[in-house]
Each structure stands twice: as C-alpha cells, then as structure tokens.
Amino acid sequence: MANELDGFNFEQRHGKARVRVARVWRNKSDHIHSMVEWCVSISLLSDCVNSYVRDDNSDIVATDTMKNTVYVKAKECSEQLSAENFAILLARHFTSFYKQVTTAIVKIVEKPWERVHINGQPHEHGFKLGSEKHTAEVTVQKSGVLKLTSGIEGLSVLKTTKSGFEGFIRDQYTALPETRERMLATEVTALWRYSYESASSIPKNPLYFTERYLDVKKSLANTFFGPPKEGVYSASVQSTLFQMAKAVLNRFPDISFIQLKMPNIHFLPVNISSKDNTIVKFNDDVFLPTDEPHGSIEASLSRFWSKM
Structure with missing residues (x-):
C-alpha cells in the first residue's frame, strides 16, 4: 500500500507465510474420508502506517492472528472445497472483518495427496503422496474486486x-x-x-x-x-x-x-x-x-x- 511520507513514496504490506493446515472430512453415510493439505500464505495491504512511523501498533492485524484464522476457517468448512474457494473465503474475511485492510492476497499450495486403490478398489481412508502440486492465488479488494x-x-x-x-x-x-x-x-x-x-x-x-x-x-x-x-x-x-x-x-x-x-x-x-x-x-x-x-x-x- 503506497503512501507519501516526508517527501518519499512509502509502500508496505505484511502477512503470514507457509501456514500449514490439513483438513479431513468424514462422510458418516458411506464412511469415505477426504482430506487436503494446504500451505497458506497471506499478505495484507492495510492502513497501518503509524506502526512504521509513530510506534503505534493499534491498526496492525497480528500475523499470529492470521495464522489462527486459517485454522478456524478450515474448521468452519464443514464440506470439502477447493483451494481456490478457501483462498477466496480467507481473503474476503480479512477485507470485510478489518476496516484497515484494503486488499488481501492469499496463495495456497496444495500437497498432492491421492486416494490409494487396493486391488482396483478406492480405499475409504488411505492416501499416497503424488508429484505435481496444485497452486491457487487470489487477490480480493474491499470493494469486492477479485x-x-x-x-x-x-x-x-x-x-x-x-x-x-x-x-x-x-x-x-x-x-x-x-x-x-x-x-x-x-x-x-x-x-x-x-x-x-x-x-x-x-x-x-x-x-x-x-x-x-x-x-x-x-x-x-x-x-x-x-x-x-x-x-x-x-x-x-x-x-x-x-x-x-x-x-x-x-x-x-x-x-x-x-x-x-x-x-x-x-x-x-x-x-x-x-x-x-x-x-x-x-x-x-x-x-x-x-x-x-x-x-x-x-x-x-x-x-x-x-x-x-
């Protein structure tokens, strides 16, 4: 976020990187489990210049809070969703919940866990690690632009x-x-x-x-x-x-x-x-x-x- 300070152009953002979270969904009707493992990175553009120039942290969203938000929002997702949808959910939370935040950028790298097949049958709760990774990045502005x-x-x-x-x-x-x-x-x-x-x-x-x-x-x-x-x-x-x-x-x-x-x-x-x-x-x-x-x-x- 750009500001003009003392004759200089000043840009700043802050966030939390490499927040690792795994989410398991257990279907009670057929006993099939689904899971994802995500590595989440968050970057916020916000009006917190005073923390840099006046030692005033009252407008800062703590990066530890961002980390905890990832876990809470993952818990709230009662149904399986894509990495993209989870990134959008997080970004919309930060831009709507905090008046200081003008833009949220969320990047997710999904680890390639794949369901195991035994004798040609999909295993209910067994997974193996694949190779290529799925990535997603979303930028959401307070106005809703995506x-x-x-x-x-x-x-x-x-x-x-x-x-x-x-x-x-x-x-x-x-x-x-x-x-x-x-x-x-x-x-x-x-x-x-x-x-x-x-x-x-x-x-x-x-x-x-x-x-x-x-x-x-x-x-x-x-x-x-x-x-x-x-x-x-x-x-x-x-x-x-x-x-x-x-x-x-x-x-x-x-x-x-x-x-x-x-x-x-x-x-x-x-x-x-x-x-x-x-x-x-x-x-x-x-x-x-x-x-x-x-x-x-x-x-x-x-x-x-x-x-x-």
Whole structure:
C-alpha cells in the first residue's frame, strides 16, 4: 500500500507465510474420508502506517492472528472445497472483518495427496503422496474486486520418441547435431488466470476449481503426448508449449490467460569409444539423464480481451 511520507513514496504490506493446515472430512453415510493439505500464505495491504512511523501498533492485524484464522476457517468448512474457494473465503474475511485492510492476497499450495486403490478398489481412508502440486492465488479488494489464478508446479512428463530439433541457427559455437529422433522431457510449471471479477460471479460448486485443475492438467498432458498409439510429433519444446497453451484456452472459456514454463530436461545420447574400437554405440537406446544445465523455455498466451 503506497503512501507519501516526508517527501518519499512509502509502500508496505505484511502477512503470514507457509501456514500449514490439513483438513479431513468424514462422510458418516458411506464412511469415505477426504482430506487436503494446504500451505497458506497471506499478505495484507492495510492502513497501518503509524506502526512504521509513530510506534503505534493499534491498526496492525497480528500475523499470529492470521495464522489462527486459517485454522478456524478450515474448521468452519464443514464440506470439502477447493483451494481456490478457501483462498477466496480467507481473503474476503480479512477485507470485510478489518476496516484497515484494503486488499488481501492469499496463495495456497496444495500437497498432492491421492486416494490409494487396493486391488482396483478406492480405499475409504488411505492416501499416497503424488508429484505435481496444485497452486491457487487470489487477490480480493474491499470493494469486492477479485483476481483469481491457479496453477501446477512440478508436472514431469517424458516421451521416448516423436520429438526432434532441426533447422536452428548454426555458427562457430554450435555443436548440437540436428535430429528428428530424441527423447523429450520437461517439468511443466503452469499458471492460468480466470475471468471472474468478483466472488459473487464464481461457480457455486465448492469443488469447481478442483475439477477445473484436473481438467487443465489432463489437457496439458494429452496435448504433450498425443494419442496413445501414434503420439504426436514435437518439432521443438517451443512448438509443444504453444500447442499446450492453445489447447487450454480453446477448451476452457473462463480461462483468459495461461503461462507455461517448460525447461528442456536433457537425455544425452551415450557413445563410449576407445582409441581402437567403439565400446558402446548409441542407437536411440542408452542415454545420460541430466537436468543441469537445461534449456529454459517459457511463454504466455491470452485472449485479446484479457486484462493481463
């Protein structure tokens, strides 16, 4: 929050970071348990300048209070809800309950606990830890204006064929050979912005954004891999990234912007040779996996009417 003080521009915010909370819901009718584990970070823009310049803390919302609010609001959620909805709930609380708070920013990272299946049957109360994480960030102003983003961190994908890299600039420093046959691997980080501009305009289904997250993840993966038998050819990570981003915007009309970061995690062909003969000859079969250094590729795609 910006202020003019003694001829200077002064901006400040405060909050509580990495508040870890787990919530379990127990359905008494069918004995099925559901659970989430969230890491919540809160940042408040508020009128508490006096705490900085006059040693007056009377307008500060204590960060310990923010932490406790996370636990209380989680307790009050008697039915399962998405990380996005919980972030909105928290942000609306801070902007409505405290007159000093003008804007609340809440970010949640959901740990990927997945239901266990035993002999093909879903377990009533057993879970295992997955890989990629679901992220959500919401900004709510006192006026009710909403900005909502969701994302994926750590979506690792790999295909052993249907990938190449040709026709790039060659100069005296270029050693990379051209190829139409290589492994392609990356760890996708995705961030997408929804078009909803107020909390009242979001869908009423409390798990809508959880379902949308799973659908977006599926769309990204399906576009990367292609059909299960024939696959789809990738001319470059750049080309595949664009097709993945476009697939999301084409399928989901309430998403106005998407950003993808896709490092090219290399699997280098292994050839071992001595002075007299070749010990190992590469034939698209033996690779050296390495993630350092790696190619860094990122881009964003938005609709013309997006505010991004």
